[in-house]
Amino acid sequence: MSIESSSYRDPLDAAFDTGAVTPATEPVYLQGLNESQREAVQALDGPVLVLAGAGTGKTRVLTTRLAHILATRRAFPGQILAVTFTNKAAREMRERIGALIGGAVEGMQWLGTFHSIAARMLRRHAELAGLKPNFTILDQDDSLRLIKQVVEAENIDEKRFPARTLAALIDNWKNRGLTPDDVPAGEAHAYAFGQGVKLYKLYQQRLKTLNAVDFGDLLLEAINVLRGNAEVLEDYRRRFAYMLVDEYQDTNTAQYLWLRLLAGGPHNNLCVVGDDDQSIYAWRGAEIENILRFERDFPGAKVIRLERNYRSTPTILGAASGLIAANKGRLGKTLWTEGDAGEKIQVRASWDAEEEARAIASDIESLHHKGQRFAEMAILVRASFQMREFEDRFLMLGLPYRVIGGPRFYERAEIRDALAYLRVIAQGDDDLAFERIVNKPKRGLGEASIQALEVHARKAGVPLLAAALEISETEELAPKARKTLGDFAKTIARWHEQSAQIPHPQLAEIVLDESGYTDMLKADKSAEAPGRLENLKELVRSMEAYESLAAFLEHVSLVMELEQGEGGDRVNLMTLHAAKGLEFETVFLPGWEEGLFPSQRTMDEKGTAGLEEERRLAYVGLTRAKARARVSFAANRRIHGSWQSGVPSRFVGELPEAHVEMIADEGMYGGYGGFRDNTAPNFGSTYDSPGWRRAQAARGSANPFTGGSARGGFSEGPARKYASRSRVIDVEAKVVKSDTGGGYRAGERVFHQKFGYGRVMSVDGNKLEVEFDKAGTKRVIDGFVQRA
């Protein structure tokens, strides 16, 4: 009988014909796993903690474990709860399991992020939380606006007590699983003379009225539903035969409570995977204690350590291990690897940040000449302002790079505006969305008109959109505003009707055009306007993947992300936080200076715990490197405009000497030593040394203390704000263009991706001096501009 003619065939059987069916042979998916990886895959009963060090094949273990559960028929796909922190991680897991077992992964409806799974639960039981199933999920921006409204309504001086402070406070409470009633009395006074909790309560009421939740609520409300409804809880407890949590070291208290509730059932098969040494999100509410305490929380838990590292050289691993050993209260692991020691960690001292960038750029070029791809190199910084130095340098050299991180697609203003239009059309009672777009583009509706509208809406007890229609029939407003508002409301009503007949991507186009939004951007001559239009097109394109407008909106708030700029051979530039989970041949770690890294602020606020988190961040940075890591620090750095001299980071001294090689830039005169003597770094006293004075004389006007640095202010302008998540400067393409086109003359109008429009002042070979309309005078390579 041919396969085609056979009746239904379980995809799992098909997937595991090779292994699972023949007991004598080991399943294929286990092949190639080392001893502890295998153990982690096969330890299915009872609580399990997998301590997965950096580069030890964690993801593989995780996915294989799930495949194993399904292959051995221990559970149906729908009985597995698998939680990650990011959509990316969830997507990857889904793909990799799919590759192992095929279509059965489709049934894994409980694989996702904490937030998306909690949202799913909450929608099923919305009424138990006082919500309608179609509740809106507000992101940070929306939430802050709402909090602002609450604060204003209470007549609180927002200057003294900024709404964001309250937002942070509320977020913090929610992360800890605290409803307004649970907030400890001692914390009630944290905002506006003890009104914090009252405002928290008011904010929650507003959310309920709007049928909305914020990110924190997703978990908090889910917890409340589980706590308050025994039968619902029981149902989930029975359902989830196996539970798996990735990055457990990053779970916050709310997530922990939620997991504990679900894990308290008959199955007791909770497996958490994580690395206490890579916990870097305490400032976002992550409780490293959760992972440290796991064995006590779940008695009889099996602890499996993955210590064989497949990523880095022994040197890198040794350096990282030596560094992290300074932390206390670790669960402890001993990572090991085989092979050649590899290059030592180069530690370089530079005169200032500009020179540091220059040195790194030249390292990059020389590695590239030796055949290493740019994409295999990364620069990991502590704070994003450090990126500027590098972007500046790369632009000048024409080195292709990409910035990873930054504002996400759906966080961009134009995307949020477009979404607000669609939200109002889909759900006329979405007041926050209505407020956002009622006067965007400008329709001549000012604060006074909006206020009157809000008063009317509140009195009548109707949403703003309905109120707009009503108020246009009254004498309450000036005739002009009245008409504008009425027309606007009617237009939305019309769009709403059209939405039933027209495919939603097309509807979006119509809305953007008819609302005047597109025209507004077309009329905008700033540098970023074209990019924004492009983003909107991308948004419309992405809508096609969804069945309906409602389905699309359902997904945006939680999982909207747009892959772009992935391709191309470019140097990666990102923060240390953004680098977690990634790996590169070569990693550059600049800015290792006391105060910057470790961050002074973190140490001030969190003391030793803060310092240890910074150290873990350094550990994460180092362990991203496969072949070589290069640490550097600068003697002088301009922070917020003023020059500061720096002392090398204590972390430099904590790198085991055997793995380190010291390099001093020529600008440092007389070299530099003794930094590893933590107590008395020479560096700080360099300023009094003869070498320093010589350096000062030699550099003349570049002396940072006289403010005479040769380099003028490098304004990024608004470009950064609207930068893509994965910003790409495609240098190659433009350079080619200039080779053929080139030949600019003084006086010509040009356009630059970053600086916008400007006029060429002078030409020196391929270097142009351009006076930009907005960004001032800059020297740029002609490949970066085009004729305007």
Next chain:
DNA sequence: GCAAGAGGCATTTTT
């Protein structure tokens, strides 16, 4: 209602 200026202020940001 809107555009330009003054003052306050600056980490990290998975959802």
Next chain:
DNA sequence: TGCCTCTTGC
């Protein structure tokens, strides 16, 4: 230094 927010003046 340079950005964002709020105020002020038309």
